Amino acid sequence: MPMAASEIERMIKDAIPDADVIIRDLAGDGDHYAARVVSGSFAGMSRIKQHQAVYAALKGRMGEELHALQLETAVPQETISE
Amino acid sequence: MSDAQARIADLVKANDIVLFMKGTALFPQCGFSSRAIAILDRLGATYETVDVLQDPGIRQGIKAFSDWPTIPQLYVKGEFVGGSDIMMEMFESGELKELLETA
Numbered sequence: 001m002p003m004a005a006s007e008i009e010r011m012i013k014d015a016i017p018d019a020d021v022i023i024r025d026l027a028g029d030g031d032h033y034a035a036r037v038v039s040g041s042f043a044g045m046s047r048i049k050q051h052q053a054v055y056a057a058l059k060g061r062m063g064e065e066l067h068a069l070q071l072e073t074a075v076p077q078e079t080i081s082e
Numbered sequence: 083m084s085d086a087q088a089r090i091a092d093l094v095k096a097n098d099i100v101l102f103m104k105g106t107a108l109f110p111q112c113g114f115s116s117r118a119i120a121i122l123d124r125l126g127a128t129y130e131t132v133d134v135l136q137d138p139g140i141r142q143g144i145k146a147f148s149d150w151p152t153i154p155q156l157y158v159k160g161e162f163v164g165g166s167d168i169m170m171e172m173f174e175s176g177e178l179k180e181l182l183e184t185a
Contacts, residue, residue: 063153
């Protein structure tokens with residue numbers, strides 16, 4: 001069962017409220033997405049931890065009905081320069 | 083520790099660079115695994131692969147092993163490095179080359 005982009009975004013924002021989420025449907029089939037998630041809460045976390053936080057937000061659906069989600073995470077620029 | 087967890091731990095310990103993937107290095111069965119192989123080959127790395135499609139225990143177990151829901155997964159010197167997205171970021175920044183050279 002594919003997931004709607006809006007649902008992916010909602011689940012990420014529910015878990016990471018300050019997240020800036022951009023989702024792209026790569027193949028137009030509702031099954032292959034790329035997501036960029038920017039959040040101040042990622043500051044000081046390793047890349048692995050940042051990705052794990054996003055996967056945790058998706059509550060086990062990643063790797064199951066959501067097969068393909070290319071993930072990019074980042075800390076907002078202003079947080080880095082502070 | 084379950085049998086699968088023990089076998090994964092052994093594989094990770096026994097191989098300096100090991101990629102858990104879908105399919106083989108020659109015939110990856112998934113775009114993400116294919117991308118991971120392309121990165122390792124580009125860096126000239128010598129690596130082992132484990133085809134999770136051949137082993138349901140490892141296929142499920144590897145997700146719990148590093149609390150990571152997707153495959154491929156790269157391990158260098160016993161440490162989990164990441165999936166194909168993180169590999170790509172580290173490839174582009176040069177970090178992966180440095181890391182593999184230590185292995």
